[in-house]
Amino acid sequence: MTRDHTTEARREIGKLFPEGRSWGFGGAADISTIDPSNVPGRYGWVGGARVSAHIVPSTVTVTILLTRRAADSPVPPRWTRDFRRNGADG
Numbered sequence: 001m002t003r004d005h006t007t008e009a010r011r012e013i014g015k016l017f018p019e020g021r022s023w024g025f026g027g028a029a030d031i032s033t034i035d036p037s038n039v040p041g042r043y044g045w046v047g048g049a050r051v052s053a054h055i056v057p058s059t060v061t062v063t064i065l066l067t068r069r070a071a072d073s074p075v076p077p078r079w080t081r082d083f084r085r086n087g088a089d090g
Contacts, residue, residue: 001026002043002055028054037084050080 004022011022020034027045030038044054044063048071053064065083076084 002029004029004031
């Protein structure tokens with residue numbers, strides 16, 4: 001449920017996946033390390049209002065961001081990236 005279930009060909013078609021991430025049956029799944037917030041094995045979800053929750057089994061870490069800021073681009077804003085980076089660093 002939480003590992004990557006999207007083929008390379010389907011990721012190529014989608015192109016909305018941020019680099020290093022894909023989809024499992026239970027939400028987003030990291031498949032490669034691109035920056036400190038990408039950890040292979042990490043899974044979770046980011047919603048349209050930038051509400052997000054991620055679990056990193058290898059570090060026993062859970063991060064949750066609750067906000068009501070609508071997404072206007074597939075590229076996350078700087079404050080979202082800062083939260084992910086700081087959550088990944090502990």
